[in-house]
Amino acid sequence: MSTPNDDSRAPALLRARSLVLTERILGLCDRDPARPAYGCCDRNYWCYKLHDLANARFQEAALFFAAAAPRLAPEAAPAVLSLAGAAVRFWAARRHGDGSVDEVYPFERSFCATSMSAQAAAGAWLRLSAPPDVDFAVTGDWLAANDNPEVANQMAGAALALARIARITGKARYADAARDKVRSLVARQLPGGCYAEYGGPDAGYATITLALLAGYLDLVDDAAALASMRACAAFLESVTDADGLYDWRAMSRRTQFLYPSGLAYLESPVLGRLAAGLRRNVVINPLWMDDRYCIPLAADYLLAAERLDVRAGSGGGE
Numbered sequence: 001m002s003t004p005n006d007d008s009r010a011p012a013l014l015r016a017r018s019l020v021l022t023e024r025i026l027g028l029c030d031r032d033p034a035r036p037a038y039g040c041c042d043r044n045y046w047c048y049k050l051h052d053l054a055n056a057r058f059q060e061a062a063l064f065f066a067a068a069a070p071r072l073a074p075e076a077a078p079a080v081l082s083l084a085g086a087a088v089r090f091w092a093a094r095r096h097g098d099g100s101v102d103e104v105y106p107f108e109r110s111f112c113a114t115s116m117s118a119q120a121a122a123g124a125w126l127r128l129s130a131p132p133d134v135d136f137a138v139t140g141d142w143l144a145a146n147d148n149p150e151v152a153n154q155m156a157g158a159a160l161a162l163a164r165i166a167r168i169t170g171k172a173r174y175a176d177a178a179r180d181k182v183r184s185l186v187a188r189q190l191p192g193g194c195y196a197e198y199g200g201p202d203a204g205y206a207t208i209t210l211a212l213l214a215g216y217l218d219l220v221d222d223a224a225a226l227a228s229m230r231a232c233a234a235f236l237e238s239v240t241d242a243d244g245l246y247d248w249r250a251m252s253r254r255t256q257f258l259y260p261s262g263l264a265y266l267e268s269p270v271l272g273r274l275a276a277g278l279r280r281n282v283v284i285n286p287l288w289m290d291d292r293y294c295i296p297l298a299a300d301y302l303l304a305a306e307r308l309d310v311r312a313g314s315g316g317g318e
Contacts, residue, residue, distance in 0.1 A: 257289075
């Protein structure tokens with residue numbers, strides 16, 4: 001069985017399964033600086049005119065672009081980084097006055113979409129050498145004041161967004177709010193170690209939660225969060241087979257995917273199983289996902305490869 005420690009090929013494998021989507025994700029975005037929708041990554045809105053509002057979650061492409069650019073051809077990287085900044089700007093411009101965003105319908109003020117898009121926008125912003133001028137504080141205030149405790153991955157997304165906003169703004173109140181979200185999440189962790197998704201365990205969403213908490217721990221020292229993550233990793237090890245597959249019928253949200261960056265952070269053997277499944281082409285990877293969901297999974301593959309490179313002391317030039 002492969003593990004992150006004995007499989008030096010895993011970063012290249014994860015990166016390859018992600019970067020193959022670069023052109024597809026670029027195609028979702030309005031890349032013309034002369035148009036008002038420049039930086040919008042919801043093609044159904046800006047191109048096909050099928051929707052009356054842009055789904056804010058497509059703006060998570062900003063993080064994919066920021067993470068992918070260093071791995072692209074030198075002549076392509078500057079344009080991709082510019083588009084990452086444009087995607088952040090479009091996200092910021094489409095927020096409500098209270099800092100929240102919509103996903104499906106006008107004035108939705110979605111906790112999920114605000115949490116996930118904010119953590120990605122802030123994550124991209126932190127990677128850019130010349131980031132756009134964005135007031136993240138208003139979104140930080142909204143996230144601090146709102147919750148969805150029944151859904152662990154959304155709470156983890158809010159925690160990571162708040163931790164990144166704390167880093168951007170230098171304001172400790174956002175780091176404190178991030179800790180509060182994590183405490184709430186951990187308090188609802190199931191006896192078997194999995195995080196609760198609408199009251200039950202779900203392996204796929206648990207790996208999203210782990211990925212987001214790993215990002216949170218990059219910024220916040222939180223021993224309770226780390227212990228909680230290890231308990232969840234033990235659950236995942238008990239339910240996944242040698243190819244990273246699990247009984248999706250037993251999951252509360254019936255997912256079939258695994259996000260790898262939290263597994264890489266924890267050096268979980270489940271990551272080695274996922275790599276085996278990728279080589280055998282039997283496990284869901286970003287290329288198999290639709291336009292909406294390929295973006296965050298592809299970004300997480302890149303983040304996992306980065307973590308493995310750092311652990312190995314490699315620049316990832318394989």
